[in-house]
Amino acid sequence: MIIEIIRFLFILVGALTGAYASNIIRLPGLLSYRLYVIIISIIIGTGVGYVAGGVIGRRLVRTLNWVESNIQKIPFSELISSIAGLLIGLILALLISLPAFFIPDSFRFVKLFYVVFAFIIFGWFGVRVGGRRWEDLDRIFQARKPKAVATVGREIKPKLIDTNIIIDGRITDIVKTGFLEGTLILPRYVLKELQLISDSEDSLKRARGRRGLDILRLLQGMIDIEISETDYNDIREVDAKLVRQAQKMGAVILTNDYNLNKVAAVEGVTVLNINELANAVKPVTLPGE
Numbered sequence: 001m002i003i004e005i006i007r008f009l010f011i012l013v014g015a016l017t018g019a020y021a022s023n024i025i026r027l028p029g030l031l032s033y034r035l036y037v038i039i040i041s042i043i044i045g046t047g048v049g050y051v052a053g054g055v056i057g058r059r060l061v062r063t064l065n066w067v068e069s070n071i072q073k074i075p076f077s078e079l080i081s082s083i084a085g086l087l088i089g090l091i092l093a094l095l096i097s098l099p100a101f102f103i104p105d106s107f108r109f110v111k112l113f114y115v116v117f118a119f120i121i122f123g124w125f126g127v128r129v130g131g132r133r134w135e136d137l138d139r140i141f142q143a144r145k146p147k148a149v150a151t152v153g154r155e156i157k158p159k160l161i162d163t164n165i166i167i168d169g170r171i172t173d174i175v176k177t178g179f180l181e182g183t184l185i186l187p188r189y190v191l192k193e194l195q196l197i198s199d200s201e202d203s204l205k206r207a208r209g210r211r212g213l214d215i216l217r218l219l220q221g222m223i224d225i226e227i228s229e230t231d232y233n234d235i236r237e238v239d240a241k242l243v244r245q246a247q248k249m250g251a252v253i254l255t256n257d258y259n260l261n262k263v264a265a266v267e268g269v270t271v272l273n274i275n276e277l278a279n280a281v282k283p284v285t286l287p288g289e
Contacts, residue, residue, distance in 0.1 A: 085130015
């Protein structure tokens with residue numbers, strides 16, 4: 001539909017351009033065929049507009065679809081922060097461009113270059129700075145959300161789950177007992193890692209990944225699971241992303257990964273390790289029993 005609208009606009013512009021061009025063409029031998037020249041010019045302009053409109057329309061639609069798909073991957077708070085940074089950058093560019101109005105008209109090229117350069121640089125700078133400060137905005141949004149509170153008045157911290165604990169499966173038994181309170185948070189990058197494992201060419205990894213997906217579906221019927229769209233593109237490792245997100249959210253990490261446990265402890269992040277829980281609930285026997 002959009003392609004047809006763009007093509008129609010180009011056809012209209014092409015026809016008008018052809019009609020206008022026919023008035024410019026004033027060859028002596030063609031004066032007696034004036035009407036034919038106008039008609040042929042309109043036909044040529046319409047044809048060019050039809051072809052150009054189709055090509056440009058398809059490219060524009062592909063570009064818009066690409067932009068839409070990439071915007072959907074950006075966390076909402078990062079998008080808002082980038083837009084705010086862009087607006088601030090444009091306002092600064094406008095203020096800095098005011099002296100350009102005092103440049104004489106004889107240097108209008110310099111004036112135009114100065115204004116365009118200021119808007120491009122400050123707009124880009126605003127988007128970059130705003131995009132990097134989105135975590136502060138995300139913390140504000142998190143602070144304004146009503147927080148779950150236990151019956152004894154203690155705040156329940158959000159719990160981030162990693163890939164290993166999902167594949168392990170013992171988390172379902174822990175949830176059944178009611179020891180876990182509140183909502184489990186599943187980051188999108190953890191879910192992607194689980195999907196990659198389930199699609200692995202290695203049969204053992206593939207079986208583990210599919211087991212993890214089955215356990216995840218089972219968990220969704222037992223406890224509230226919130227999928228977080230927060231991501232950190234400057235970090236490649238999933239464990240490092242979990243630690244960063246836990247720091248920003250004030251969350252704890254639910255895992256059975258020994259290395260993640262140690263790294264999180266160094267970073268000051270609380271970890272609930274189900275292996276430590278298993279050791280803690282082993283029965284204690286006294287000598288002679």
